[in-house]
Amino acid sequence: RSAFQGTVTPCGDSDVESEQMRVLKGRTGGDLLVLCNLRKSYGGRRGAEAVRDVSLGVRRGECFGLLGASGAGKSTTFKMLSGDIAPTAGHAVVRTSSGEDVALFSAGAAGVRIGYCPQQDALDELLTGWEHLRYYCSLCGIPKQHIPEVAGDLVRRLQLGAHANQPVATYSGGTKRKLSTALALLGRPDLLLLDEPSSGMDPCSKRFLWRVLTEEVLEGCAVVLTSHSMEECEALCTRLTIMVNGSFRCLGSPQHLRDRFGAGYVVRVACEEGSAARAVSDCLGLHFPDVRLQGQRLNVLEYHVPRRRDCLADLFRVLADNKTALSIRHYSIQQPTLEQVFIDFAAEPQPTPRAAPGPATSSHRPHGLPV
C-alpha cells in the first residue's frame, strides 16, 4: 500500500508519533478509517488552529475514544469526519471491502455505511420516535416491508418503547440522545461516529447504551466516540487519545495510559476503632517521604504515594509487615484512575511520561500485582 503524503509532527509523545508514522508509511492495512495529518483552522490558513495535524487509523472491531477538555478540538475533528466542515489540510479516508481508499463523503456510494450521532440532537420536535425511525429507514433505502422490524429492533435495544409514540418535544435530554444514537445505528453501519452519545443519560440507560455499542463493536463495527465520562471510556474504548489544544497528547489503551502517565498510588488503610491514625502516617512517612495524607473518613485513611521504582512492592511489604502493630484491619492500593490522568493532561499541557513506554496496546500492570 502506498504511503500517505505528509511529515511527522514532533509532539513529545512516542505513542502519538508512532501512530502518525504508521499512517504516513501506509501500514494501515487493517484499518477502516484513516486520518492523515488532519488540520482545521477556523478563519483560514492563518486562523487559530482548532485541530493540528492529527493522524490515526481505526480498524474494524475497535472503539476509539477522543477525550479532551471543552474546546480541545473533539467536535471539530468529528465535523471533519462527518463532512460538516472541510479540513484546512490533510485528509480522512475510509477503506472499502475491496481495499480502496475513498473520501468520507463518497463512502456511501462505495458501500461503506457510516452512522453519525452529532453533539446537538438533529431531531424534529413535532415528530415521534417511531416517525423519525421510519423516515430515516426510508432515507437509508431499507425496503418498506422491513421497516417495522428494523425500527422495532432499535426501539427495543435502546429502550425507547415508553416514548416512541410521543413527539420529541416531550423527550428528556437523555431520551433524545437515545433516539439520536438509534438513528446512527440504522442500517448496521461499518463506521459509527458518536459525539457524546450518553450525555444527559441516567446510569441505567448508559449501561444499556454501552451494551448496544459493545455488540456493534463485537460484530466488526469501527466506532469513534467522544465523551466526558472516563467511566464510559474505560468501559468501551480499546484505545483512546486525550486532545489538548487540537493535538493528540497521548494514545493507547486505558490501561496503557494509566501505566504510563499515572502519577502514583492511592493507598487506603482501614484501622481498628480507637487505634492511632497518627502511627500509620508516621510509619508510611518513614518509608515513603513523599507520602501525602489526602483525607480521613471515620477510621479509613487515604494517602497518595508518588510513583518510584519498586514502590508498589515496598508499599505491600511495609503494610503487611506492620498490619498487626498498627491495628490495620485492611488496606488497598490503587493505580490512579483514567480521570486523574485526564485531569493532569487538561491542567498541564505537556506532561512528561514517567515510565519507559511499552507497546500501545499493552495491558502491563506494574509487578503483575492486582492493583
Ligand SMILES: Nc1ncnc2c1ncn2[C@@H]1O[C@H](COP(=O)(O)OP(=O)(O)OP(=O)(O)O)[C@@H](O)[C@H]1O
Ligand atoms: N465555528 C467556529 N468558528 C470559530 N472557532 C470555532 C468554531 N467552532 C469551534 N471553534 C473553536 O475551535 C476550538 C475547538 O472547538 P471544539 O468545539 O472542536 O472543541 P470540543 O473539544 O469539541 O469542545 P466540547 O467538549 O465543549 O464540545 C475552540 O477553541 C473553539 O472555540
